[in-house]
Amino acid sequence: MASAANPCGVYLGRVWDPEQLAAIEVEIDRLQLVGDPLGEWLAIRTRLDAGPLAPAERALLRRRAVTLREALGPALVLAEDPSLGRPAALRERGLLVDLGFDAATPERLAAVFARPDARFVLRLRLRGDAELLLDCADALLELRRPAWLRLLEFELPSAGELDGKDPDAETEAARLRMRAGLLDRQPALLAAFGELFSVTVDDAPLGFASQPDPTKVRTRIGRALADPDRAGKLRAIELLLDQALSQSELVNQLRVPLIRVVTREHEPQLRQRALRALDQLGPERASVFALLGEWARDHEDSELLAWMSRA
Numbered sequence: 204m205a206s207a208a209n210p211c212g213v214y215l216g217r218v219w220d221p222e223q224l225a226a227i228e229v230e231i232d233r234l235q236l237v238g239d240p241l242g243e244w245l246a247i248r249t250r251l252d253a254g255p256l257a258p259a260e261r262a263l264l265r266r267r268a269v270t271l272r273e274a275l276g277p278a279l280v281l282a283e284d285p286s287l288g289r290p291a292a293l294r295e296r297g298l299l300v301d302l303g304f305d306a307a308t309p310e311r312l313a314a315v316f317a318r319p320d321a322r323f324v325l326r327l328r329l330r331g332d333a334e335l336l337l338d339c340a341d342a343l344l345e346l347r348r349p350a351w352l353r354l355l356e357f358e359l360p361s362a363g364e365l366d367g368k369d370p371d372a373e374t375e376a377a378r379l380r381m382r383a384g385l386l387d388r389q390p391a392l393l394a395a396f397g398e399l400f401s402v403t404v405d406d407a408p409l410g411f412a413s414q415p416d417p418t419k420v421r422t423r424i425g426r427a428l429a430d431p432d433r434a435g436k437l438r439a440i441e442l443l444l445d446q447a448l449s450q451s452e453l454v455n456q457l458r459v460p461l462i463r464v465v466t467r468e469h470e471p472q473l474r475q476r477a478l479r480a481l482d483q484l485g486p487e488r489a490s491v492f493a494l495l496g497e498w499a500r501d502h503e504d505s506e507l508l509a510w511m512s513r514a
Contacts (some may be wrong), residue, residue, distance in 0.1 A: 223323060223351060227296065230319055241279065241320060244271040248297025255431050279320075287311050291328075294320075303328035308335055309342035316346050326354040333359060333377035337384040344388070344395050352396045356403045357385065378405065385409055421456055428460035433473055436464060440476045444483075454483045458491060466498055471506065478510055 231249065234242025247268045251261065277283040281292045281299075288311050293301035299321045304311060307329040315321050329339050336357050343355075359378055382404050389409060393399055402409040427439030440461075443454065454461070457480075464477035481491055492511060499507040 227298065227323065230322060234319055239319075240271055240275060244268060244275065244279065245297040245320065247271070248294070252296045281315070287314060290315070298323045300324060301326045301328075303330070305330050307331045307339050309338045312339055312342050313346060323351050325351055326356070327352060328356045328358065330358040330360065333381040336381055337388075340385060340388050340392065344391055350396075352399055354401055354403075355392065355396075355399060357381065358405050382409070421453060425457055425460055428457065428464060433468070433470055436468070437473050437476065440464075440473070440480055443480050444476065452485075454480055455485065455487055458484065458487065462491065462495070465495060465507065466502075474507070475510055478507075 227245075227249065231242050231245045235246065236242075247264050250256070251264055251268070256264070272279055281287055282289050288304055288306045288308070290305075290311070291301075291303040292299050297320065299315075299318075300323060302315065302321070302324055308331070312329075316324075327343075329336055336359075340357075359374065359381065385402065385404060386409065389402060392402060424439045424443055427435045430436060443457065461477045461481050465474050465481070468474050468477075478495075481495075482488065484491055495507065496511055498504070499511065
């Protein structure tokens with residue numbers, strides 16, 4: 204929801220700040236020291252997600268991860284715990300990074316954020332009754348968790364989902380109450396979560412903490428471009444191509460990893476998007492494209508030559 208209004212707030216898969224990585228390692232070590240099998244599972248997922256592995260080692264780790272997942276059951280898979288309202292969840296390195304509640308309550312939030320694998324949630328989507336959503340905002344302020352939250356989104360059910368209620372009067376009144384209540388809480392939310400970039404209500408941005416640090420944006424995109432995961436590279440380039448970020452200076456600072464993508468990757472969509480990003484270069488564009496043309500001719504890369512002729 205926030206991505207349309209705030210492309211800078213979208214987290215990139217497999218991209219973490221150094222302080223986050225250090226905190227993740229500390230948490231994994233702590234869990235393993237107390238004999239919690241979740242610690243071993245997180246250590247394995249981190250190893251699997253962090254970079255390339257020999258096929259035999261990857262197969263061994265995956266088998267062990269499956270065994271641990273079956274043993275942990277509801278302690279690991281949120282959708283298998285009905286007391287939490289079966290939230291939707293996405294993980295990176297085994298950690299919960301994206302959580303969505305269709306029937307959010309303060310109790311469910313407290314139960315989830317008491318979990319050690321929920322310390323690093325980046326995006327939180329809360330849906331449900333207006334008054335309960337305001338209570339959830341208060342609960343977040345009290346819990347001060349997750350510490351790494353970036354995007355916070357609130358959504359009321361559509362009029363058709365409100366049984367027995369006048370869709371025009373009841374829904375709009377609830378929406379106004381929720382928006383007013385969240386506006387009152389916005390300064391406290393932004394103060395509690397220092398990196399929180401946006402708060403949205405039904406797709407509409409409620410407010411922004413600040414413009415994103417250009418250095419952090421560049422660093423995160425650069426890390427994603429160097430990641431062996433091609434999906435992570437593609438997400439990074441899509442973020443770079445967004446109108447809000449398509450500045451020649453930023454592309455120029457990232458031209459080396461972008462050139463590597465164009466010349467070393469084999470997936471056409473990924474290469475083509477990287478070439479489109481390089482097309483955003485200012486005065487450097489001509490020299491970079493000349494080098495790419497020479498490389499394409501030397502390597503008989505007809506695909507790249509065709510794209511460049513159209514560019």
